[in-house]
Amino acid sequence: MMDLLVLLLLACGGFFFLAGTVGLLRFPDVLTRIHTLTKADNLGLGFTVLALALLADSWIVRAKLVLIWLLVIGATATTGHLIARAGLEARDGLEGRDETGLEARDGARLGAGDH
Amino acid sequence: MAFDVALCVLVAGLALRLLTTRDLFEAVILFVSFGLALALVWVRIGAVDVALAEVALGAGVTGALLVNARRRLEQKAPEWLEAAHYRPAAAVLPALCGAFAGVAGLVALTAPRAVQPLAPRILERVPDAAATNPVTAVLLDFRAYDTLLEIGVLVAGITAVWALERGRPAVPPAATAEDEPVLAELVRWIVPLTVMTAIYLTWLGAYEPGGAFQAGALLAGAGVLMLASGFLRPYAPHSPVLRTVVAAGLFVFAAAALATVFAEGALLRYPAAGGYVWVLAIEAVLTVSIAAILAEFFVDVPSAPQQASGEQR
Amino acid sequence: MSMALHGFALFLLLNVTAGLVRIARGPTAPDRMLAAQLFGTTGVAILLVLAEALDVRALRDVALVFALLAAVLAVAFVKRGRVSDHARRNRA
Amino acid sequence: MSDDVVFPLLGVFLFGVGFAAFVGRRHLLWKIIAVNVMASGVSVLLLTLPRRAGEGVDPVPQAMVLTGIVVMVAATALALALAVRLAGLSPGDGRHRHTRE
Numbered sequence: 304m305m306d307l308l309v310l311l312l313l314a315c316g317g318f319f320f321l322a323g324t325v326g327l328l329r330f331p332d333v334l335t336r337i338h339t340l341t342k343a344d345n346l347g348l349g350f351t352v353l354a355l356a357l358l359a360d361s362w363i364v365r366a367k368l369v370l371i372w373l374l375v376i377g378a379t380a381t382t383g384h385l386i387a388r389a390g391l392e393a394r395d396g397l398e399g400r401d402e403t404g405l406e407a408r409d410g411a412r413l414g415a416g417d418h
Numbered sequence: 419m420a421f422d423v424a425l426c427v428l429v430a431g432l433a434l435r436l437l438t439t440r441d442l443f444e445a446v447i448l449f450v451s452f453g454l455a456l457a458l459v460w461v462r463i464g465a466v467d468v469a470l471a472e473v474a475l476g477a478g479v480t481g482a483l484l485v486n487a488r489r490r491l492e493q494k495a496p497e498w499l500e501a502a503h504y505r506p507a508a509a510v511l512p513a514l515c516g517a518f519a520g521v522a523g524l525v526a527l528t529a530p531r532a533v534q535p536l537a538p539r540i541l542e543r544v545p546d547a548a549a550t551n552p553v554t555a556v557l558l559d560f561r562a563y564d565t566l567l568e569i570g571v572l573v574a575g576i577t578a579v580w581a582l583e584r585g586r587p588a589v590p591p592a593a594t595a596e597d598e599p600v601l602a603e604l605v606r607w608i609v610p611l612t613v614m615t616a617i618y619l620t621w622l623g624a625y626e627p628g629g630a631f632q633a634g635a636l637l638a639g640a641g642v643l644m645l646a647s648g649f650l651r652p653y654a655p656h657s658p659v660l661r662t663v664v665a666a667g668l669f670v671f672a673a674a675a676l677a678t679v680f681a682e683g684a685l686l687r688y689p690a691a692g693g694y695v696w697v698l699a700i701e702a703v704l705t706v707s708i709a710a711i712l713a714e715f716f717v718d719v720p721s722a723p724q725q726a727s728g729e730q731r
Numbered sequence: 732m733s734m735a736l737h738g739f740a741l742f743l744l745l746n747v748t749a750g751l752v753r754i755a756r757g758p759t760a761p762d763r764m765l766a767a768q769l770f771g772t773t774g775v776a777i778l779l780v781l782a783e784a785l786d787v788r789a790l791r792d793v794a795l796v797f798a799l800l801a802a803v804l805a806v807a808f809v810k811r812g813r814v815s816d817h818a819r820r821n822r823a
Numbered sequence: 824m825s826d827d828v829v830f831p832l833l834g835v836f837l838f839g840v841g842f843a844a845f846v847g848r849r850h851l852l853w854k855i856i857a858v859n860v861m862a863s864g865v866s867v868l869l870l871t872l873p874r875r876a877g878e879g880v881d882p883v884p885q886a887m888v889l890t891g892i893v894v895m896v897a898a899t900a901l902a903l904a905l906a907v908r909l910a911g912l913s914p915g916d917g918r919h920r921h922t923r924e
Contacts, residue, residue, distance in 0.1 A: 306732060313739050320743060320773060324750045327769060333761045336753075340765055344772040351739075351776045355783050358732070367791055368779065374611070374798040375775055381604040382768055382805035389809050390761040421741045426833040428748050433837055433860050435755055437844035442852060447754050447763045449856055450804060451770050456863055457793070458744075458774070461781060463830060463870050464880045466789045468888050473793055475896055477771070477800035482807035483896075487852065487903040495910035511847045519839025523832060536873070537881040552882035553889065561886065568890045575897035579904045604802060612799045619792065627789040631893050632796075639800040646807045708893065715900035716807075 309354045316350030319343050333390035341383040345376050422462055429455045442488055450481035466627040467553045470619070471635050478639025479712045482646065486716060548693030549624040557629065558697045562686040566675060569668045569704065576664060576711045598647065605647050612640035620705045624694060630701040634708025641713030652717040664714065667707025674700055736784035740777050747773045764808055771801045830871040837864030851906040855899060862895050 323343035330336045352372045356365045432455055436448035453476025460469035540552055540560070547555035557565050616633040623629030644650035653660040674696060675686050682689060688696045750773070753766035775794045782790035841861035845854055869884045 309732065310735060313735065317739060317742055320746050320776070323769065324746045327750050327753050327766060333759060333765065336762065336765055340768050340772070344769055348772055348776050351779065355779055358783055364791070367795065371775060371779070371794055371798045375772055375801060377604055377607060378798065378801035379768060379772060381600055382802050384600050385805055385809040386761045386764050390759065421737065421744060422829050424741060424744050426829050428744065429833060430836050432751070433840055437840060437853065437857055437860065443760050444754060444757065444763055445853065445856060447767045449859070451751060451754065451767055454770060454774050458777065459830065459867065461778065461790060461793065465870050465885050465888070466787065466793065468870070468885055468892070469793050470796060471889050471892055473796050474800065475892060477797060478803045479896055480899070481804040483900055483903060485804065485807045487907055490907045491910050494907065511843060515839050515843035515846065518842070519835050522838070523835035527828060527831060536883045540882050553885050556882050556886040557890070565890060568894055571894050572897050575901050578901050582904045582908055601806065608799060608802065615795060615799060628792065631889055635893065636796055636799065639803050643803050643806055712896060715897070
């Protein structure tokens with residue numbers, strides 16, 4: 304019974320990892336591809352961690368597994384955010400932002416990007 | 419088994435691609451991935467200590483160093499980012515190297531099996547050593563003088579880099595926390611956890627995979643994170659604080675070596691009773707020093723002429 | 732169960748290998764960065780699965796180190812450019 | 824093919840391909856990366872060849888490789904600093920040149 308549950312969870316994890324890879328390869332641009340990192344793969348890792356937590360023999364191991372999962376979620380959410388902005392800037396050929404933190408996209412197109 | 423073959427194909431493919439591509443950024447990213455894949459190789463071989471260090475260095479310092487170097491080239495000499503071709507006449511060289519590697523492979527595979535394997539003799543003596551993790555025992559007890567010299571190499575390396583960057587101008591104002599609130603929050607969570615993990619790994623090194631080099635590499639990763647996100651203002655190279663931290667590992671290790679010569683009559687032979695304490699103390703200082711040296715390699719040198727040309731634009 | 736775990740680890744490895752094609756294809760630097768990050772997440776999963784399958788506790792520490800440093804490369808990639816932009820902006 | 828053979832073959836391959844790139848590529852950064860790949864190949868060989876004699880990894884080569892990769896990072900950092908310095912001194916296309924044109 305337990306084994307069946309573990310296998311089921313692993314299969315779910317595998318599905319999401321596969322979905323993440325397919326998305327990374329098939330989605331059209333950076334901004335859509337970021338979904339694979341922050342959503343699909345984190346969910347895949349979550350199912351994997353859940354399956355392994357069922358197999359684990361102590362609560363310390365389970366706590367470590369969950370900690371690792373949370374760390375990865377935090378790291379990917381942040382890097383996803385940073386990469387998304389780098390992607391936007393790459394797309395718009397922009398290097399800086401104005402002081403309000405908003406992107407001066409139209410200004411850049413008019414060649415006023417250098418202040 | 420299938421996993422090992424797939425892993426080797428992955429590592430070999432990564433190496434081939436990263437050495438033949440023409441895009442420098444692609445090569446940098448592939449090199450980081452190569453390091454992480456290599457860590458899986460160490461895991462499969464059973465060298466967990468090496469895997470720990472490889473992961474910490476590959477994910478933390480190495481990639482950041484290369485990204486940094488590439489950016490500085492972009493600023494100083496943009497033409498370096500182009501025209502990265504093979505020398506046309508050199509097509510014969512890879513063939514020669516291939517032949518050489520083939521011969522080396524043949525020799526490696528047909529060489530007689532180790533005549534006198536060291537492992538059993540080491541493992542036999544580990545119970546008497548100052549640490550029960552065989553790798554730590556080798557590093558800090560049986561062959562501690564090797565490790566002492568390796569720390570010396572690290573200190574020499576950072577000294578040379580400082581010499582190259584002599585007279586580096588004041589560091590420009592780094593981006594601050596309010597500039598990047600999401601990242602700031604992550605750094606506030608990750609860095610304390612990393613420091614805790616580094617302490618845990620240093621302590622664990624006496625019994626299980628872990629130790630000064632792994633913990634130092636991990637701590638350096640946290641240092642790079644703080645430097646890159648503007649949490650840590652880089653010290654000037656002549657800062658006494660920085661110099662003390664960088665030299666502390668070598669200094670304490672050398673002092674311990676001298677002390678054991680006088681106390682026990684042999685270089686780095688620890689007293690029978692307190693060997694464990696000696697090793698732990700040395701490792702703690704080494705961890706901090708190694709971390710400081712590795713993170714200091716990352717510190718950027720702002721390129722002054724480039725900023726001037728940016729203004730002219 | 733060990734069999735299933737080994738199979739799962741192999742599956743994840745093949746998954747990563749396919750995903751790495753994105754590094755080679757690009758086309759932009761953020762795309763490549765993203766693929767490397769994906770390698771990190773899957774790498775953590777592989778390490779955790781192997782820790783259970785091979786019954787080596789220390790592999791969880793390797794995964795922990797991996798997870799702790801997952802953001803460093805991306806931050807170095809994004810941030811250092813920003814600092815010089817910032818400096819330039821201040822001077823302008 | 825047992826894993827006694829696969830990993831040493833990988834080591835030899837990495838060394839060979841690294842050496843080829845080291846000699847064949849002109850760009851200094853690729854030369855630096857190539858040396859790193861060669862060093863990885865050597866590490867793989869160091870760890871896997873003695874292993875054929877018995878079970879488990881020999882702790883001595885493991886300690887050597889462990890310190891070796893840390894020292895390699897230091898060497899890489901120094902080489903990168905030199906390369907960047909050189910780029911600032913000599914205009915060129917990334918090839919190894921000593922003279923100004």
